[in-house]
Structure formats: C-alpha cells, structure tokens
Amino acid sequence: AQAMVAESDPQASALGYKAEASTVDKAKFAKYADGQNCSSCALYASKSAEAGACGIFAGKMVAAKGWCNAYAKKG
Numbered sequence: 055a056q057a058m059v060a061e062s063d064p065q066a067s068a069l070g071y072k073a074e075a076s077t078v079d080k081a082k083f084a085k086y087a088d089g090q091n092c093s094s095c096a097l098y099a100s101k102s103a104e105a106g107a108c109g110i111f112a113g114k115m116v117a118a119k120g121w122c123n124a125y126a127k128k129g
C-alpha cells in the first residue's frame with residue numbers, strides 16, 4: 055500500500071493539509087468550510103473508505119477525512 059501524506063511534508067504543510075479536516079488552521083486557511091474534506095474534492099480518487107489518491111500529492115495517499123487548501127468541490 056502507498057504511504058499516507060504526512061502533515062509535516064513540506065508541500066502538505068504549505069497547503070495546510072490535515073488528515074482530520076476539523077483540525078485545519080482556520081485562521082491561516084480561511085477558505086476551509088465545515089463539512090469539506092478530501093472525499094468530496096474533485097482531485098480525490100478513493101481507494102478505500104479511509105484513503106485515496108490525490109492529484110496534488112503524487113505517489114501518496116490522503117485521508118478521506120483530510121483537507122488541504124487546494125480543495126475543489128467535486129462537480
């Protein structure tokens with residue numbers, strides 16, 4: 055299985071990625087709105103109930119309940 059993106063990964067950190075969307079720093083990432091998470095993001099490709107691939111983080115998995123500043127609501 056592919057590794058999960060670490061919140062401390064430089065790219066993840068720059069985008070404010072959190073594996074648990076409710077812990078996003080809302081002061082720094084004002085774009086975040088309650089209820090948003092990777093599973094409803096257009097860049098997310100689900101691989102299991104918990105995790106999936108993300109177009110931003112090649113070769114790693116993000117949490118279904120995660121979030122980052124590149125969030126784009128699935129159309």
Ligand code: SF4
Pocket residue numbers: 071091092093095096097098107108109110111116120121122123124125126
């Ligand atoms: Fe999650 Fe979307 Fe950010 Fe990828 S781009 S980490 S799927 S919110």
